[in-house]
Amino acid sequence: MPDSLERSPLRADLLLLTVTLLAAVGWIFSKEALNGLPPLLFIGTRFLLAGLILVLFALPALRRLGWRDLAAGAGVGVLFSAALGFWATGLYYSDHLGESAFINSLGILLVPVVARLLFGDRPPRTTWIALPIALFGFALLSLNAGLRLEPSQWLIATSALLFSLLINANTRVVRHLPALPLSAIQLTMVGILLSLVSALVEPWPERVGGDILGWLAASILLSSTLRFFLQIHAQGLTTPSHAAVILMLEAVWTALLAAVWYGETMTLLQLAGCSLIFAALLINRWYWVRQLVLRFAR
Numbered sequence: 463m464p465d466s467l468e469r470s471p472l473r474a475d476l477l478l479l480t481v482t483l484l485a486a487v488g489w490i491f492s493k494e495a496l497n498g499l500p501p502l503l504f505i506g507t508r509f510l511l512a513g514l515i516l517v518l519f520a521l522p523a524l525r526r527l528g529w530r531d532l533a534a535g536a537g538v539g540v541l542f543s544a545a546l547g548f549w550a551t552g553l554y555y556s557d558h559l560g561e562s563a564f565i566n567s568l569g570i571l572l573v574p575v576v577a578r579l580l581f582g583d584r585p586p587r588t589t590w591i592a593l594p595i596a597l598f599g600f601a602l603l604s605l606n607a608g609l610r611l612e613p614s615q616w617l618i619a620t621s622a623l624l625f626s627l628l629i630n631a632n633t634r635v636v637r638h639l640p641a642l643p644l645s646a647i648q649l650t651m652v653g654i655l656l657s658l659v660s661a662l663v664e665p666w667p668e669r670v671g672g673d674i675l676g677w678l679a680a681s682i683l684l685s686s687t688l689r690f691f692l693q694i695h696a697q698g699l700t701t702p703s704h705a706a707v708i709l710m711l712e713a714v715w716t717a718l719l720a721a722v723w724y725g726e727t728m729t730l731l732q733l734a735g736c737s738l739i740f741a742a743l744l745i746n747r748w749y750w751v752r753q754l755v756l757r758f759a760r
Contacts, residue, residue, distance in 0.1 A: 473699065474696045474699035474700040474705075475700075475708060477692050477693075477695065477696035477699075478692075478693070478696045478700075478705055478708040478709060479708055479711070480692060481689055481692050481693045481696065481708075481709065482708060482709060482711040482712045482715055483715055484684055484685055484688060484689040484692070485685065485689055485712045485715075485716075486563075486712055486715030486716040486718075486719050487684065487685060487715075487719065488681060488684070488685025488686075488689065489553070489559050489562075489563060489716045489719070489720070490559075490719055490720070490723050491677050491680045491681040491684070491685055492504070492505075492508075492550070492553055492677075492681055492685070493553060493556075493559060494673075494674075494677040495508075495674055495677035495678045495681060496550075496553065496554050497674065498667065498670055498671055498673075498674035499667065499670065499674060499678070500554075500660065500664040500665065500666070500667075501547075501550040501551045501553065501554040501664075502547060502550065502551070502656050502657075502659055502660035502663070502664055503657070503660040503664055503666060504550060504678065504681075505546050505547065505549075505550040505652070505656050506652070506653050506654075506655075506656030506657030506658075506659070506660050507653070507657065507678065508653070508678060508681045508682050508686055509546070509649045509650075509652040509653040509656065509686055510649075510650065510652075510653020510654060510657055511653070511682050512649050512653070512682045512683075512686035512687040512690075513645075513646055513647075513648070513649030513650030513651070513652070513653050514650060514653075515682070515683075515687050516642065516645050516646035516649060516650075516687060516691065517646045517650060519642060519646075520642045520643040520645075520646040523640050523642055523643040524643045524646065524647075527639070527643060531638070531639055532647065534635055534638075534639070535635065535639060535643070535644050535647035535648060535651075536647055536648075536651050537631075538628065538631050538632055538635055538648055539647060539648040539649075539650070539651025539652055539655075540651060540655065541624065541627055541628050541631060542628055542648050542651070542652050543651065543652045543655040543656055544624050545621050545624035545625045545627075545628055546621070546652055546656065547621075547656055547659070548617050548618070548620045548621035548624065549566065549617075549618065549621035549625075550656075551617050552613070552614045552615075552616075552617030552618035552620075552621060553614070553618070554614075555612070555613045555614040555617065556614035556618070557614070558720075558726060558728075558732070559716055559717070559719075559720035559724065559726065560713075560716060560717030560720045560721065560726055560728065560732075560736065561603060561615075561728070561732055561735075561736065562614060562615075562618050563712065563713040563716035563717060563720075564599075564603075564713045564717070564735070564736040564739045564740065565600065565603065565615060565618045565619055565622060565739070566618050566621060566622050566625070566712075566713065567622070567710050567712065567713040567739060567740070567743060568596060568600065568619065568622040568623075568739065569621070569622035569623065569624075569625035569626040569629070570626070570629075570709055570710045570743060570746075571589075571592060571593065571596050571626075571739075571742055571743055571746050572622065572623060572626035573626045573629050573630060574586070574589050574746070575589065575593070575626070576626045576627055576630050577630050580627075580630065581630065581634075586746075586748075586749060588745050588746050588747075588748050588749070589746050591745055591746075592742035592743070592745040592746035593742070593746075595738055595741060595742040595745065596738065596739050596742035596743070598738055599734070599735040599736065599737070599738030599739040599741075599742065600619070600735065600739065601735075602731050602732075602734050602735035602738065603615065603731070603732060603735035603736070605731055629697075629705075632694060632697060633697050633705070641691060641694045641695035641698055642691060642695075644694055645690050645691045645694050648690070648694075649686060649687075649690060693709075707747045707751055710740075710743045710747070713736075713739075713740065714740070717736070
């Protein structure tokens, strides 16, 4: 049986749509900031400061949490750190944001597969139809690079797998923890871990320009603090499958913004590959896509 849609009111849909727009803008903010910062330092600083901002607002709620709740939130934060570390490094090496965004969206396709493997959920039959279509689309993207995977492609693909784990874990944790303290815990954990890793493996710049600091600030306030609070809150109002339908729009917005901001265009292979991945996402979530269309048509 499909997940109940009664738990997904219009409010959750609109919040998740806002999240996809903030996430898409975040690709631009991040790519600009990476012109002056190494990837792990950038993502670690971004999430540490965003997390500390949320901690200030979440202190009363954090004090009410037990050690088990804090450990659960921190544990998901460790997984979040791994996903973002691969994502930021992949973005650093990427020369095509639109393509990277569609590869990253494979994580949404993998959500029901991971739920089946780890939690015994039964994915719809459409998942098994969509999976080979998406893999063929990903193969076309690798063909565009000359029968090989570029570093940015496999790094983003790895982050997609980790994000699919994260969505499943997050959806189960947020049912028991308030969104604000959970966001604060997770973002702070990401910031601490990735900043430490960066200090060990990356050379830090001697000076950071004001423009880079501006992009970093935009990433912190809009694409981290606001976005992830809204996402975790909205996921607590709906089901993993329904949330995934709306979240997959991030790749579309990112490709459009990259075309406007950087003048990006796609080769025929890139366009075919991205189109197949997006078609697979629609097929995989066809029941919920249809229900979502009917909801807004009323």
